[in-house]
Amino acid sequence: MHLRIKDGVTLDLLPTKQFKTVGIKVDFVTPLRATAITARALLAQVLETSTATYPTQTALARQLSAMYGANFGITVLKAGTQHIVRLTCSVVDEQYLSSYADQQPLFERGMALLKAVLFAPLLPNGHFDPTTFTQQRQNLLTAIKSLDDDKQYLANRRLQELLFAGQPTQAMSALGDITTLGELTADDILTTYHEMLAHDAVHVAVIGDVTAQRAQTALATWPLTARSVHDTLPYYHWEARPTVQVGDDVAPVTQAKLNLAYRIPVYRNDADFMATVVFNAVFGGTPLSLLFTNVREKASLAYYASSSYSPYTGTISVQTGIQTQNQQRVLAIIAEQLATLQRGDLQSDLLAEIKASLANARLTVLDSPQRLLDGRLNAQLTHVTTSLADWQAALAAVTVADIQRVARQVTLQATYCLHGGEH
Structure with a gap:
């Protein structure tokens, strides 16, 4: 209400x-x-x-x-x-x-x-x-x-x-x-x-x-007065840069932190929002993801590897913990996972598994009063209110082609490595 x-x-x-x-x-x-x-x-x-x-x-x-x-x-x-x-x-x-x-x-x-x-x-x-x-x-x-x-x-x-x-x-x-x-x-x-x-x-x-x-x-009983509020949507739109920004610093760390930032011009109110949520889950957002499987498990090059999507800023961030000497190999494998999705090379059974994990995660929100309250602010700011049934239908409708279309809009914009100084 x-x-x-x-x-x-x-x-x-x-x-x-x-x-x-x-x-x-x-x-x-x-x-x-x-x-x-x-x-x-x-x-x-x-x-x-x-x-x-x-x-x-x-x-x-x-x-x-x-x-x-x-x-x-x-x-x-x-x-x-x-x-x-x-x-x-x-x-x-x-x-x-x-x-x-x-x-x-x-x-x-x-x-x-x-x-x-x-x-x-x-x-x-x-x-x-x-x-x-x-x-x-x-x-x-x-x-x-x-x-x-x-x-x-x-x-x-x-x-x-x-x-x-x-x-x-x-x-x-x-x-x-x-x-x-x-x-x-x-x-x-x-x-x-x-x-x-x-x-x-x-x-x-x-x-x-x-x-x-x-x-x-x-x-x-609260003395709140009426106020004129400019009802602007909260999205931060920005243009992609032609070159990747690269930074690194030395710090007393035993495990290097290699993070990447991508631009994805899809926001909460866009038609491709759900496809982008699923893309992120496939790319690095779940333990079933390509980054977790191929960078951490198969290649054993990272202590952790994951991604997150911000529908407010149109960004996807990748976080990894690595040995500094493996930096170029890790960057190459991460790039290959993105290229795989841009080619539309995704097994339907993996997509089904990841969709199921997203559906289960969505249901756990219903057991958290705090997360349900958070959802109300998101709806207020974005003017997007989606029923559970509509959300489930949108998730079910996402195809490999949808994920490929989203993946082709993803561009690497910045990389940053915090390391102990060894090479």
């Missing part, structure tokens, strides 16, 4: 008795701006740790404990051309508790907590608490730096920087960058906070045994 609460504010309700919890998700969505990404990430950190009523992380944790172990968190993410500040709260459905004495049901208490976080933060004298601000800025700095300790993440980020050189909104992590972070003040974050509340599109989604009336009544 999709409800328009007011201009720029929507509520999606997924009523179900399948789960013993009620999940709430609130997404604040705005077009990506390189200057604002870091500030929004820091704002999320500050809001997550305190409110006027619960001024410390300890006080907030006690309240969550008093709500029978409710979960609460704030994250930031990117979806194509959009930046999202996401609040989530999950509470037990009290009808499954043997003794629940509080008059207010836990869903309403969860909504009240999110309301307090958003609209009554810790703002002594109208400013964010300096101690909290300084501590959270340091925590975010540590978080950004620690991401680089994950060498595969680091390699992938460097690959994105190569691929989207000159496009900082796409090259940058959703957490922003260290240089900007060091320059941000508490006043900057306050400005970002007011801008987010006033101008972002707001998408609220609730899953569980909750009626539309209850959800609307709880949301009606």
Whole structure:
């Protein structure tokens, strides 16, 4: 059930008795701006740790404990051309508790907590608490730096920087960058906070045994104003470069990370979307894939080899872990797997197996409240809503010829290798 609460504010309700919890998700969505990404990430950190009523992380944790172990968190993410500040709260459905004495049901208490976080933060004298601000800025700095300790993440980020050189909104992590972070003040974050509340599109989604009336009544107490939202699709369109961008760095790694980025000009709302999903699964997206089978298993040249498809940016990324001296051989074998699909050389029984694995993966989503909620935002951003039956029919209809057609649109754009310096 999709409800328009007011201009720029929507509520999606997924009523179900399948789960013993009620999940709430609130997404604040705005077009990506390189200057604002870091500030929004820091704002999320500050809001997550305190409110006027619960001024410390300890006080907030006690309240969550008093709500029978409710979960609460704030994250930031990117979806194509959009930046999202996401609040989530999950509470037990009290009808499954043997003794629940509080008059207010836990869903309403969860909504009240999110309301307090958003609209009554810790703002002594109208400013964010300096101690909290300084501590959270340091925590975010540590978080950004620690991401680089994950060498595969680091390699992938460097690959994105190569691929989207000159496009900082796409090259940058959703957490922003260290240089900007060091320059941000508490006043900057306050400005970002007011801008987010006033101008972002707001998408609220609730899953569980909750009626539309209850959800609307709880949301009606939030002081959200109407906002004019430019309803632009989130896709980042870009032109292929005539030459492949190549980068490499030396780092203390025992296992080299070789990553590749391809352009595939197919987005979520394109007719070839499902064929591209299947192409990616055949290429490297599943344990049955050509990359996994031929690079890792048969040639024993990689510790892992996989691919992923982004329908927001029209990219396919390949991640491998290899010995540095095998780099050229691995590149050649990966290129051969793509060429195989471009020739239409794909066994029908392998295609059937991979389709079955995709169908099973899709069904597991139905058992995950969080992933079902995520799906509502994707539908909001892209205006594409597909029923399970339609999705299954589209999957079944994909042919070898469809995969060949998609494969012929795939072009290598960048390669990046993070290695230990040996050759």
